[in-house]
Amino acid sequence: MSDVPNNAWPNNVRPAINVHNVIKQFGRFAALRGVTAEFDAGRFHAILGDNGAGKTTLLRAIAGLAQPTQGRISIFGKAPRDACRDLGYMPHPSLLYDEMSGMENLRYFAGLYGIGGDDACQAAIRAVGLDPELPRPVGQYSQGMRQRMSLARALLHDPKILLLDEPFSNVDVHSAAEMVALLKSMRGAGKTIFVVTHQASLLEGVADEFIWMQAGQIVNRTTNARTAASVRAPDSSREGAP
Amino acid sequence: MNSLWAVTLATLKKDIRLEWRSKDALNSMLFFSLLVVVIFAFAFDPLAEESRHIAGGLIWVAFLFAAVVALNQTWARELRNQVLDAYRVSPAPANALFLAKAVGNFIFVSVLEALMTPLFVVFYNLHVLGPAWQLIPIALLGTWALVVNGTFFAAMSLRTRSREIMLPLLLFPISIPAVLGMVAGTTAVLTGDNPAHFYIVLLLTYDVVFTTACLLLFETILHAE
Numbered sequence: 001m002s003d004v005p006n007n008a009w010p011n012n013v014r015p016a017i018n019v020h021n022v023i024k025q026f027g028r029f030a031a032l033r034g035v036t037a038e039f040d041a042g043r044f045h046a047i048l049g050d051n052g053a054g055k056t057t058l059l060r061a062i063a064g065l066a067q068p069t070q071g072r073i074s075i076f077g078k079a080p081r082d083a084c085r086d087l088g089y090m091p092h093p094s095l096l097y098d099e100m101s102g103m104e105n106l107r108y109f110a111g112l113y114g115i116g117g118d119d120a121c122q123a124a125i126r127a128v129g130l131d132p133e134l135p136r137p138v139g140q141y142s143q144g145m146r147q148r149m150s151l152a153r154a155l156l157h158d159p160k161i162l163l164l165d166e167p168f169s170n171v172d173v174h175s176a177a178e179m180v181a182l183l184k185s186m187r188g189a190g191k192t193i194f195v196v197t198h199q200a201s202l203l204e205g206v207a208d209e210f211i212w213m214q215a216g217q218i219v220n221r222t223t224n225a226r227t228a229a230s231v232r233a234p235d236s237s238r239e240g241a242p
Numbered sequence: 243m244n245s246l247w248a249v250t251l252a253t254l255k256k257d258i259r260l261e262w263r264s265k266d267a268l269n270s271m272l273f274f275s276l277l278v279v280v281i282f283a284f285a286f287d288p289l290a291e292e293s294r295h296i297a298g299g300l301i302w303v304a305f306l307f308a309a310v311v312a313l314n315q316t317w318a319r320e321l322r323n324q325v326l327d328a329y330r331v332s333p334a335p336a337n338a339l340f341l342a343k344a345v346g347n348f349i350f351v352s353v354l355e356a357l358m359t360p361l362f363v364v365f366y367n368l369h370v371l372g373p374a375w376q377l378i379p380i381a382l383l384g385t386w387a388l389v390v391n392g393t394f395f396a397a398m399s400l401r402t403r404s405r406e407i408m409l410p411l412l413l414f415p416i417s418i419p420a421v422l423g424m425v426a427g428t429t430a431v432l433t434g435d436n437p438a439h440f441y442i443v444l445l446l447t448y449d450v451v452f453t454t455a456c457l458l459l460f461e462t463i464l465h466a467e
Contacts, residue, residue: 084333095328099263111252112332
């Protein structure tokens with residue numbers, strides 16, 4: 001089923017994230033059904049799947065925002081909440097205050113990580129191709145600018161692992177290509193990157209592996225975006241216990 | 243510890259800046275309490291002596307209802323764009339968020355009280371017969387009692403479908419001892435009939451107990467799904 005077994009990477013690559021038999025239920029609905037996987041450090045993982053496959057829930061569980069109903073997740077051997085300094089999380093909503101400028105937003109979030117001064121904020125904003133001096137409140141940004149500023153917020157504390165949920169949605173082709181190039185350079189700098197996306201073609205030649213999720217399970221891990229969905233099957237009922 | 247105060251201050255500054263720009267909470271609180279003052283003034287038209295007996299109740303009921311408006315706004319702005327998740331994934335202490343929100347609400351409600359109290363005095367022709375300085379600790383402790391529980395229960399009802407209804411349902415019953423202390427203490431000072439010391443101690447005890455309980459429980463509330 002998978003053409004990239006967990007031990008396929010060189011011996012010096014250690015797992016950044018270990019997911020063991022994770023089940024996440026919302027009432028009677030099982031969003032994750034016994035997910036077990038190891039994700040290597042310094043790799044670019046693209047998570048694909050149809051709507052409702054469990055991609056976002058898996059990302060939220062890794063970020064420590066969704067507590068698994070069963071099973072455990074460890075990040076560099078620590079529980080997700082203890083590893084929060086190692087994680088940069090960018091979900092679909094921007095996680096930014098619309099009434100404040102980009103710099104004001106980042107200054108506040110930098111304070112949460114104990115980062116003083118404006119240097120880190122300015123560097124993060126410049127890294128995503130925006131102007132730190134832009135006085136406009138984020139609420140008046142275009143969708144693409146908001147996505148970039150949200151990415152800047154996730155990068156602010158220089159995390160080892162980036163969890164990005166649909167970073168290219170509502171972004172024009174040019175901006176998406178720029179974001180991919182930025183992610184590629186960060187992967188080159190040794191960061192572990194997870195991108196949940198429906199636009200797998202953007203990551204061809206960039207991502208190290210493509211993970212296909214279906215019905216709350218990882219059903220395929222491959223190095224080829226085109227073959228990732230080859231195992232697609234009709235969705236089964238996920239009501240009741242997994 | 244440093245991080246607790248630094249994050250509390252940063253969050254408080256951010257909340258004051260957001261409120262200054264949007265004026266969501268202050269405008270709605272002012273409008274609401276102004277309506278209460280005017281409507282009650284027309285409905286009762288009391289004599290000066292009657293006013294002293296009922297003004298304590300009217301003032302605090304107006305502030306209580308107005309505070310609920312501010313309390314709902316406090317967390318509503320954290321739900322827009324799911325900004326609260328950015329706090330939840332950060333290493334910042336949960337209590338810093340709670341303290342900043344509570345102190346922010348305390349400032350907003352205190353501003354409201356400072357603006358509305360002169361209007362109450364004019365509309366109800368109030369003359370204080372007891373030691374007027376005692377109104378200050380009653381106002382400070384009473385306001386903290388309202389906002390500390392209000393901030394906590396507003397956070398608790400954050401993920402419920404009808405959170406604007408849920409907040410008063412949770413907050414009002416638990417605030418009864420504090421409201422009794424505020425109303426009876428204010429009436430005691432206005433009429434000069436009884437000393438207000440007992441009510442000040444009651445409010446102080448209430449504040450210590452509920453502030454401690456809220457601080458101990460807030461992390462669970464913040465990370466609840």
